[in-house]
Amino acid sequence: MERRNIRIILAYDGTDFVGWERQASGRSVQGVVEAALSELHGHPVDVTVAGRTDAGVHALAQVVNFHSDSSVPDGRFPYALNSLLPADVRALHSDRVADSFHARFDAKARTYRYQMSTSEFESPFERRFSWHLRRGPRLDSLNALAGVLVGTHDFSTFTAAGDTSNSRVRDLYSASFYWTAGYLVFRVCANAFLYRMVRSLLGTLLDLEARAASPAELREILAGGERDSAGPTAPAHGLFLEGVSYDAAR
Numbered sequence: 001m002e003r004r005n006i007r008i009i010l011a012y013d014g015t016d017f018v019g020w021e022r023q024a025s026g027r028s029v030q031g032v033v034e035a036a037l038s039e040l041h042g043h044p045v046d047v048t049v050a051g052r053t054d055a056g057v058h059a060l061a062q063v064v065n066f067h068s069d070s071s072v073p074d075g076r077f078p079y080a081l082n083s084l085l086p087a088d089v090r091a092l093h094s095d096r097v098a099d100s101f102h103a104r105f106d107a108k109a110r111t112y113r114y115q116m117s118t119s120e121f122e123s124p125f126e127r128r129f130s131w132h133l134r135r136g137p138r139l140d141s142l143n144a145l146a147g148v149l150v151g152t153h154d155f156s157t158f159t160a161a162g163d164t165s166n167s168r169v170r171d172l173y174s175a176s177f178y179w180t181a182g183y184l185v186f187r188v189c190a191n192a193f194l195y196r197m198v199r200s201l202l203g204t205l206l207d208l209e210a211r212a213a214s215p216a217e218l219r220e221i222l223a224g225g226e227r228d229s230a231g232p233t234a235p236a237h238g239l240f241l242e243g244v245s246y247d248a249a250r
Contacts, residue, residue, distance in 0.1 A: 003069050005101055008077055009093040010062040015128050015237065016088060020052040020062075029053070029089060033064065036084035041070050050103045050244040051110050054196065056236030058129065061092070061243040065103045109173060109245040112198045114186040115238045130183060131238035133206075137184065139177055141209045146175040146186075148218045149201065156225040158201050159194035160233070168194055175201070187242070199234040200227075207231030 018026030037045040050063040077094035115130040122132040
């Protein structure tokens with residue numbers, strides 16, 4: 001069969017995974033996806049991912065690509081794969097892309113969303129997918145602070161030990177808070193993110209808002225480059241990779 005470069009959109013509940021990447025022990029999203037593809041093809045298949053998610057982080061539209069020599073039609077991989085994948089991972093879409101397409105290096109932007117509940121009591125149906133704050137932060141203050149982050153900056157302040165990036169400069173295109181369906185949502189889009197960057201940003205923004213700090217204080221924290229000057233890291237379970245864009249205009 002002709003070898004084709006296939007792109008697949010995945011959604012997964014990250015609760016019971018050690019993260020996207022295969023590790024020495026523990027269940028990874030990459031591991032179960034590659035196992036399903038290998039079973040489908042009858043030989044090992046490796047995938048390339050747009051962005052590695054951490055333990056407990058979810059994805060609404062993760063992008064992977066792989067080279068296939070199977071007889072499955074370009075758009076039918078979700079039907080073939082979903083019977084082999086566990087219930088907490090689903091293939092949503094597939095298509096053929098240029099042989100040169102690379103899910104990670106060709107991506108122009110990645111968008112994450114973080115969900116928070118502010119009800120007095122946490123619903124048992126929300127605990128896997130939102131952070132229970134027990135308070136309602138001021139939306140105008142949060143957005144004034146978030147606006148400081150937009151632009152090209154060195155985000156060393158908001159990474160974590162273990163980050164292996166050659167550069168910690170990132171282009172952050174948008175960052176905002178809004179209410180929807182009973183959740184307070186933090187949505188952020190950038191060309192790429194550092195290790196635990198979104199969760200560090202959110203924890204800092206909420207900490208500053210609670211202290212009624214000014215945007216000027218956040219500018220100092222951002223410029224300082226010291227993780228100790230930032231706020232706590234938000235828990236993983238409220239975070240979703242919402243989408244990946246390959247269109248430079250967007």
